[in-house]
Amino acid sequence: MSDYILEMRNISKSFAGVQALKDVTIRCKPGQVYGLVGENGAGKSTLMKILAGAYKADAGEIIYKGEQREGATAGEVIDSGISIIYQELALVSQMSVAENIFLGREPRYALGVLNLRELHSRSAALLTRLGIRLDTRLPVSELTVAQRQLVEIAKALSQNADLIVMDEPSAILAGSELDQLFSIIESLVEQGVTIIYISHRLDEVFRIADEVTVLKDGELVETRPIDQLDRPTLVELMVGRPLDEIFPQTDHEQGELVMVAEHISSDTILEDASLELYAGEILGIAGMVGSGRTELARALFGADPLTSGEVRLVTNKGASWSNPAKAIESGLALVPEDRKSHGLFTSLSARINVTLPILSRITRMGVLQSQAEDEIVEAAKERLSIVMASADQEAQYLSGGNQQKLVLAKWLETNPTVVILDEPTRGVDVGAKFEIYKLMRQLNDRGIAIVMISSELPEVIGMSDRILVMNAGRIVGEFAHGEASEAGIIELATMADSGANHS
Amino acid sequence: MSVAKPHESAKQVNGWRARKFVADYGVYIALLLLLLAAAVLTPKLYEVNTIAVVMRQASQLGIVAIGQTLILLVAGLDLSIGGIFVMTSIVVADVTNGRDDLVIPAILIALALGALVGLGNGVLVTKRRVPPFVATLGMLVLVKGATQAYTRGVPGGFVPEVLGIVNQSWFVLSIPLLLWLGLNAVFMFVLGRTAYGRKVYAVGSNTEAARLSGISVDTIRISVYVLGSCLAVASGVVLTGYVGYVDRFIGTGLELDSIAAAIVGGTAFVGGRGGLLGTIAGVLLIQLLSTMALLMGLDIQVQFIIKGLVILGAVTLYSLANVEE
Numbered sequence: 157m158s159d160y161i162l163e164m165r166n167i168s169k170s171f172a173g174v175q176a177l178k179d180v181t182i183r184c185k186p187g188q189v190y191g192l193v194g195e196n197g198a199g200k201s202t203l204m205k206i207l208a209g210a211y212k213a214d215a216g217e218i219i220y221k222g223e224q225r226e227g228a229t230a231g232e233v234i235d236s237g238i239s240i241i242y243q244e245l246a247l248v249s250q251m252s253v254a255e256n257i258f259l260g261r262e263p264r265y266a267l268g269v270l271n272l273r274e275l276h277s278r279s280a281a282l283l284t285r286l287g288i289r290l291d292t293r294l295p296v297s298e299l300t301v302a303q304r305q306l307v308e309i310a311k312a313l314s315q316n317a318d319l320i321v322m323d324e325p326s327a328i329l330a331g332s333e334l335d336q337l338f339s340i341i342e343s344l345v346e347q348g349v350t351i352i353y354i355s356h357r358l359d360e361v362f363r364i365a366d367e368v369t370v371l372k373d374g375e376l377v378e379t380r381p382i383d384q385l386d387r388p389t390l391v392e393l394m395v396g397r398p399l400d401e402i403f404p405q406t407d408h409e410q411g412e413l414v415m416v417a418e419h420i421s422s423d424t425i426l427e428d429a430s431l432e433l434y435a436g437e438i439l440g441i442a443g444m445v446g447s448g449r450t451e452l453a454r455a456l457f458g459a460d461p462l463t464s465g466e467v468r469l470v471t472n473k474g475a476s477w478s479n480p481a482k483a484i485e486s487g488l489a490l491v492p493e494d495r496k497s498h499g500l501f502t503s504l505s506a507r508i509n510v511t512l513p514i515l516s517r518i519t520r521m522g523v524l525q526s527q528a529e530d531e532i533v534e535a536a537k538e539r540l541s542i543v544m545a546s547a548d549q550e551a552q553y554l555s556g557g558n559q560q561k562l563v564l565a566k567w568l569e570t571n572p573t574v575v576i577l578d579e580p581t582r583g584v585d586v587g588a589k590f591e592i593y594k595l596m597r598q599l600n601d602r603g604i605a606i607v608m609i610s611s612e613l614p615e616v617i618g619m620s621d622r623i624l625v626m627n628a629g630r631i632v633g634e635f636a637h638g639e640a641s642e643a644g645i646i647e648l649a650t651m652a653d654s655g656a657n658h659s
Numbered sequence: 660m661s662v663a664k665p666h667e668s669a670k671q672v673n674g675w676r677a678r679k680f681v682a683d684y685g686v687y688i689a690l691l692l693l694l695l696a697a698a699v700l701t702p703k704l705y706e707v708n709t710i711a712v713v714m715r716q717a718s719q720l721g722i723v724a725i726g727q728t729l730i731l732l733v734a735g736l737d738l739s740i741g742g743i744f745v746m747t748s749i750v751v752a753d754v755t756n757g758r759d760d761l762v763i764p765a766i767l768i769a770l771a772l773g774a775l776v777g778l779g780n781g782v783l784v785t786k787r788r789v790p791p792f793v794a795t796l797g798m799l800v801l802v803k804g805a806t807q808a809y810t811r812g813v814p815g816g817f818v819p820e821v822l823g824i825v826n827q828s829w830f831v832l833s834i835p836l837l838l839w840l841g842l843n844a845v846f847m848f849v850l851g852r853t854a855y856g857r858k859v860y861a862v863g864s865n866t867e868a869a870r871l872s873g874i875s876v877d878t879i880r881i882s883v884y885v886l887g888s889c890l891a892v893a894s895g896v897v898l899t900g901y902v903g904y905v906d907r908f909i910g911t912g913l914e915l916d917s918i919a920a921a922i923v924g925g926t927a928f929v930g931g932r933g934g935l936l937g938t939i940a941g942v943l944l945i946q947l948l949s950t951m952a953l954l955m956g957l958d959i960q961v962q963f964i965i966k967g968l969v970i971l972g973a974v975t976l977y978s979l980a981n982v983e984e
């Protein structure tokens with residue numbers, strides 16, 4: 157028997173018109189962490205879905221625990237000791253947290269009667285291991301994306317796997333949640349578990365991976381031990397050219413006041429939040445999972461009704477609004493955190509997704525002008541380097557990062573006064589990330605104010621002109637540009653007393 | 660989801676492609692096969708007169724199915740159509756009492772009332788969050804009850820003679836057919852080429868994302884119910900002209916047939932996917948099945964069984980094709 161637990165040899169896969177993988181080979185030894193990186197649409201998720209038994213390879217073989225795998229259903233793959241945390245969260249939203257974690261493997265009494273007590277206590281124990289306290293009876297539909305992410309991780313852990321694939325598990329985690337995740341990975345590795353870790357956050361890859369594999373356009377670029385790599389080299393391998401990772405800054409003074417929120421609360425954790433927003437700035441919002449950042453964004457946009465307080469524009473005759481349609485009319489735009497259920501029309505074409513908020517610009521008397529539309533879609537595709545077979549491809553068939561780019565593109569085409577970005581670069585590759593940063597600064601140059609929520613602290617610190625920190629539904633502090641440090645933000649964000657959701 | 664042994668994989672991929680192909684073109688293929696079968700089983704189908712009749716009846720169903728497709732696209736459903744048919748025929752007979760010159764006002768009144776019913780459906784579904792199935796079924800009972808109360812069980816009045824024009828055909832062309840084709844052209848354009856059409860698809864595909872994109876979701880949903888009801892009125896006028904008298908059971912079954920036609924034609928029950936081309940094929944398929952069964956002298960029960968099997972088959976195929984490779 158070889159000392160590899162898993163070999164995927166010469167894997168190829170194509171979808172109607174798209175070669176997603178070409179002759180890719182990876183090998184994994186037990187007790188190691190393998191980073192898998194590459195641009196959006198490089199084929200990372202596809203490779204892992206083949207491993208999971210969700211897709212079939214067109215060619216190639218999989219050798220697992222010394223045996224050639226002769227086809228297996230997704231269930232058999234899990235039973236053989238492989239568990240996968242999917243990039244597109246795959247929980248059953250009507251079921252409770254605990255039911256999801258043990259879906260299909262619920263602890264039972266004799267005669268198949270569910271042992272609910274054990275179901276909940278074991279789920280709670282798993283979640284505690286991840287450092288979160290969460291009512292295991294809550295239906296998943298009531299959780300935030302980040303909480304769902306953690307449940308997904310708990311689910312993978314509960315399967316006692318020998319090999320765990322994590323497809324961007326950290327895309328919206330920050331600070332202590334991330335530390336928890338890494339300490340769990342470390343202890344798993346000590347027990348001999350193999351981890352395949354997909355991420356666009358290269359810092360994390362350097363922090364935990366032993367070896368890194370780079371894919372580009374469906375082909376293997378290189379596999380290298382991490383100690384023979386530095387960040388610029390890795391980025392160059394991924395992007396195919398050197399890339400200056402410098403956060404673009406504004407060069408102008410703070411503009412005039414454009415929007416104020418006064419003591420706003422909504423029927424969520426959000427309480428008594430006030431802020432001022434100035435033309436041409438980026439206001440960063442930092443905080444832990446569940447601290448109310450997304451709720452703040454939704455309240456500002458009128459997506460959740462306010463229970464008290466007021467949001468209004470100072471310009472535009474002091475417009476205020478009570479629903480998204482009016483907010484958009486007043487010049488707001490929101491890129492939501494939960495792209496699958498709030499941002500994307502998965503069954504519709506990329507084209508329709510991009511132009512939906514600007515229908516009035518591409519129609520004359522209600523009739524679509526194809527040429528105007530094509531131009532806009534083409535420009536968006538170029539600008540954000542969206543990988544798609546054609547603009548008529550259904551959004552559900554795009555890779556995760558490319559879906560995110562679609563959602564962004566859709567709002568960049570409107571002519572807003574204020575743009576609210578909730579995790580704008582979630583799942584986006586480094587190259588495109590910096591394109592997005594540049595775009596944000598171009599919006600700033602046009603006087604557009606941006607509110608940016610992000611759990612990626614280097615991004616918040618690098619891009620924000622001011623940073624507000626949230627904790628347990630309240631805004632608890634502000635940093636000016638240059639004053640903020642990761643440690644400082646985390647300290648405010650996790651301050652006890654208000655940090656009831658976290659241990 | 661399935662995984663094959665490596666040497667089987669090519670075959671399985673082809674299997675999936677085949678399913679996808681069948682899902683995309685299945686209804687047209689089925690239609691073709693049925694036409695071929697008819698040549699053997701019921702050659703009478705190919706007589707000009709029969710074709711004219713089939714097309715006239717298909718038009719009746721087809722006009723309703725346009726509205727049903729719109730409603731299904733926003734993940735809705737309309738079961739109140741039978742009520743609208745009865746109401747339409749009563750209004751036509753009552754207002755005109757046989758006078759040709761009052762046909763236009765009668766139709767306008769019927770359209771207004773129909774719009775009101777659609778509005779009721781839409782408001783129940785959106786503002787009161789009643790599930791479409793329950794809301795429109797309730798509306799069906801309400802409208803039928805109201806018409807009965809109004810006529811005290813014995814419908815009076817006469818259908819104006821001029822409406823008999825719907826029975827005439829020139830070869831296979833007839834007014835109902837032209838109306839069906841015209842309405843299809845209009846609504847295909849609306850769905851495919853206008854902002855409104857885009858919004859309909861968006862609302863059906865992801866309601867919350869549509870709301871966050873600034874679309875007035877409720878307005879769109881209400882509007883398709885109103886359109887659906889108005890189309891049912893149009894079809895009801897045609898049917899009234901065809902029958903020539905007021906029938907309490909006129910149009911019964913069209914709601915289910917129209918849903919079946921749309922679903923068989925590839926419009927998804929969950930909304931956001933499908934269109935009118937498929938529905939046209941679905942309508943023809945269902946109409947052909949009925950006519951052939953009739954020509955072959957099959958019992959009505961057998962007809963239902965065949966229809967049921969076709970619908971189940973279609974739904975199964977579509978869901979199979981949506982499973983990932």
Ligand SMILES: Nc1ncnc2c1ncn2[C@@H]1O[C@H](COP(=O)(O)OP(=O)(O)OP(=O)(O)O)[C@@H](O)[C@H]1O
Pocket residue numbers: 171172174175176194195196197198199200201202203243543544545553554555556557558583585
């Ligand atoms: N079911 C599908 N049908 C058609 N094309 C697909 C399908 N799944 C993936 N693709 C295409 O295959 C390519 C690889 O996609 P994949 O999801 O593996 O990328 P990825 O490396 O995970 O990207 P990301 O970083 O954005 O998640 C993309 O071009 C994508 O559009």
Ligand SMILES: [Mg+2]
Pocket residue numbers: 200201202243323555556557
């Ligand atoms: Mg991916």
